[in-house]
Amino acid sequence: MEVASAIQLAVAPAFLLTAIGATLTVMTNRLARIIDRFRVLNEVRSKLSNDDLVELNMLRLRAKWTHWAIALTTLSALLTCIVIASIFIGTEIQFNFDQFIAFLFIGAMSALILGLISFTREVTLSKNVVKQ
Template identity: 40%
Template sequence: MDIKLSDIGHVIQLAIAPVFLLTGVCTMLMVLTNRLARIIDRSRVLEDRLEIGHHEGYMSELEVLDRRSHLINVSIALSTACGFLICLTIALLFLGDTTNLPLDRYIAGLFVCGVFALIGSFYFLLREIFIASKAMRERSHLRVRQAPRKTA
């Protein structure tokens, strides 16, 4: 097996696009884990308040947080799957070049599957954002209705 430096350079050039995608996926995972951490923190606060005996709509907010955490977990799973598929794509690029195996269809298939996993991850993130925004609007409308009215 005679591997030339120019061949390896060419494979590295081919791997640059998947590596950039992998960087974006890692950033996406940081965003998702931060959102999940915020959801968990808020859930703990509400659960503590429920233990004390306050029941002022906390159960409904906990249900919303539960739905949101489920969507974020699905998004995290899809982003992780995307990262895994992109890593396999990069590995097969090098393996195919160094062994002269015809792996082009597998490489293309893995890359496409990775992109679809990323699309799914964005979809579930968007659904979670819509639920969070809706809950925030509902809470602000409730506060406005419950605020004492000033009489002139």
């Protein structure tokens, strides 16, 4: 009966893990596009205008923010996995990991929040590409 209870407790973090995975897919796709554009501009570096050089610097900055977004969101996924494992380990060895699990979950949510803030910063920077 306790395993069934552990499974019920682990369902919410498992769904969270799925959402984090989808978010990471979006972030890595954006990073790939940034890198592709950077390579295109870098190949013709000698022929670049001042606007292109500004764009190159902006791409570097966007890549930095996207990197942090991915790193922090990945940390959130890792901590969420540890939460799920801790639920099952605690059930198996009959030990109360409640405070540890709460600490891990707070850490996972904090990392996710910081990752999403970093991602939002990158998206904000990308708006500068569209000239008005």
